[in-house]
Amino acid sequence: MTRPCDLAVLPEAATTADLEAAYVRRGGQILTCDAARRLAVETLQAERALIDAWVHSRP
DSSP states (O other): OOOOOOOOOOOOOOOOHHHHHHHHHHHHHHHHHHHHHHHHHHHHHHHHHHHHHEEEEEE
């Protein structure tokens, strides 16, 4: 399953406070997205390694 990461966007007529809040929020969202992507890649690599090990262990 794939899904896009949430990213904060500025409201119309954004203020400096809106910009600062979005900047901080987006930073956290990018970290969360990066961690999810890293977990997905590691899981896929582990799955493929298990499949390869199983294939090579068969007579």
